[in-house]
Amino acid sequence: MSKVAEFARMIDAIKKFASGDLSARTNLPHDETDIGLLASALDEMFESVAARESGMMETYEACELIFEFNPLAIGIYDPQGRQIKVNRKMCEMLGYSEAELAQIDPTHPDDKEEGLRLFRELIEGKRESYQREKRYIRKDGTIIWADLTAAVVRDRQGKARYIVIMV
8 A cells, every 4th residue: 555545544544533433543563663653652542532522421421410310309500590400300200391490480479589699609619619598489389398418619719600500
């Protein structure tokens, strides 16, 4: 095989890998020639990235399962208070779908002011977490009391990224 063909094969493997095909390899001999050494280095890099990606996928899937099937009701919100995600238990507890909860605040009106104050304190860095009792209004109109724990998740620069609540 000519050097041009070998380089073309390496470029094809790089393009396949870059497009998401983690099984892409150069399929060239790993010998002591310049092309062989380059092919060997590329294939090692492909294998390393594919292994890391596989590990990250397993971790992501485990986190998703832990979140979704947790016995606690969990909600994740952005610093503006918009819902990012709630788990199945939160929906069951309140009687709403995830989409419905994204459109409403089921907090009892008498508990909203304190909740907003505590939320702001999390965002402003005055506290990292809090616990409180609060009331929710379920979809069927019944009022339930719940023990809520909230915590802020910050990025490396210390900026509030998420607020996680567990009930």
